[in-house]
Amino acid sequence: MDLSFYNNFSTSLAAQEAQINTLQQQISTGMKVQNASQNPAAYETAALGNDQISQLTNDTTTQAAIQTQLGAANDAYSSVTSLLDNVQSIVVQALNGTTSSQNRNALATQVQSASQQLLSIGNTVAPNGSYLFGGSRGTLAPFQIDSNGNIAYFGDAGQGQASISPGETANTLVTGEVFTSALSGDGTTSVTANSSNTGSGEIIQQGLVNANTANAFQHGNSPITVSFAVSGTTTTYTASQGGSTISTGTLNSNGTNQTSVQLAGVNYDITGSPANGDSFTIAPSRPQSVFSLLKQISTALGDTNATPAQTAKTNQVLNQSLAGLAQYQQAVTTAQAQNGVTLQALSTATTGNTSQKTAVQTTVNQAIAVDMPTAITALDQTMTAVQAAMKAFSTAQGLSLFQYL
Numbered sequence: 001m002d003l004s005f006y007n008n009f010s011t012s013l014a015a016q017e018a019q020i021n022t023l024q025q026q027i028s029t030g031m032k033v034q035n036a037s038q039n040p041a042a043y044e045t046a047a048l049g050n051d052q053i054s055q056l057t058n059d060t061t062t063q064a065a066i067q068t069q070l071g072a073a074n075d076a077y078s079s080v081t082s083l084l085d086n087v088q089s090i091v092v093q094a095l096n097g098t099t100s101s102q103n104r105n106a107l108a109t110q111v112q113s114a115s116q117q118l119l120s121i122g123n124t125v126a127p128n129g130s131y132l133f134g135g136s137r138g139t140l141a142p143f144q145i146d147s148n149g150n151i152a153y154f155g156d157a158g159q160g161q162a163s164i165s166p167g168e169t170a171n172t173l174v175t176g177e178v179f180t181s182a183l184s185g186d187g188t189t190s191v192t193a194n195s196s197n198t199g200s201g202e203i204i205q206q207g208l209v210n211a212n213t214a215n216a217f218q219h220g221n222s223p224i225t226v227s228f229a230v231s232g233t234t235t236t237y238t239a240s241q242g243g244s245t246i247s248t249g250t251l252n253s254n255g256t257n258q259t260s261v262q263l264a265g266v267n268y269d270i271t272g273s274p275a276n277g278d279s280f281t282i283a284p285s286r287p288q289s290v291f292s293l294l295k296q297i298s299t300a301l302g303d304t305n306a307t308p309a310q311t312a313k314t315n316q317v318l319n320q321s322l323a324g325l326a327q328y329q330q331a332v333t334t335a336q337a338q339n340g341v342t343l344q345a346l347s348t349a350t351t352g353n354t355s356q357k358t359a360v361q362t363t364v365n366q367a368i369a370v371d372m373p374t375a376i377t378a379l380d381q382t383m384t385a386v387q388a389a390m391k392a393f394s395t396a397q398g399l400s401l402f403q404y405l
Helices: 004-029 040-094 101-122 211-218 290-302 308-368 372-397 400-404
Strands: 143-145 151-153 161-165 168-171 189-193 202-208 224-231 234-241 244-250 258-263 266-271 279-284
Touching (some): 040 161, 040 290, 101 290, 189 211, 189 308, 224 258, 234 258, 244 258, 290 308
Antiparallel strands (some): 189 279, 224 234, 224 279, 234 244
8 A cells, every 4th residue: 555645644744733833832932033053143143132132221220320329419419509508698797897796606506507417418328328428438427527526538539430331331429529629718828817916907819810820839838928017107018938038018008908919829908907916827728628617617706706806817717718618619510510411421321222222122023033923824824724634634534545545
């Protein structure tokens, strides 16, 4: 008996059943290529694409974390700005000639309160549980009272770069620089009155006249002493540095009680009436934390101002403090601007990552994903063909000639 009919039918049926199984598996998984042996090129394309999608997903997660961190920093900066603006208003009020000693003491208390609020902001805990302004030392409260009773910074300037998109990184850390970066005085020089002064004179910076000279002075270590001598109605000054006289002159006596003097690249106004033997020190500006600055202000406001000389010395401190406050106000503004730039970069990276993920996913799908409508149609057609073949085979088996064969 010739069995080729049976063999051909069995082979065809097995092939169709295998195709049905393949189509059913593709439909259930959504993938037409499930291992490298099925289509090495397509499988490799999908593997590389999925790796890229995974990295983009991680970058998006990092973006969200950094945005949350910087958002918290922005809120803190806004609070610092409000506090510094308030302290500035207090200092301006204290410099008003009508402010009584009692009122100045009340203002000193307000500044002390502002300092405590500022300390709380400096030790803000970020949404991720670390101290926001600690740099890389996020587990340690960055601002603490040291053994001398001063508020010191225990964080660092650490930078933590993390990927936010292919080829682009962003800093994940915030430091306490905005609380510690300013210099004393106006940032170039700091003027202090001798504690034994008996006159009402003050020396206030009015701006640079020679930036190079001023910069050299600020980076140097040789202060300038300005001393006064009074003879009758004439008051003269002598400025000396390193034992040498660098400038002398006579104060104006035209009723304005104001004389302009240029020293070390800076223009100064000498106001009031210095007494014989009074002196001031013009020193290069040095780092001064905002907490030290506020302590300086509250101490000055709390001092007794019973005489014109005492008032002048207090005002000298307050005017220098105004210049220091301006530096910190600018530092906060700069920090917020830098934050804004980073946040904008993160937003742009997020949009770019989303678009790139979509494009890569399309490539992956084209390589290994099954065309669902086509697969379902093929499955229906194959199953119909199998059913028809089975029916035809059954009919053929019933024919006498078939039995004879």
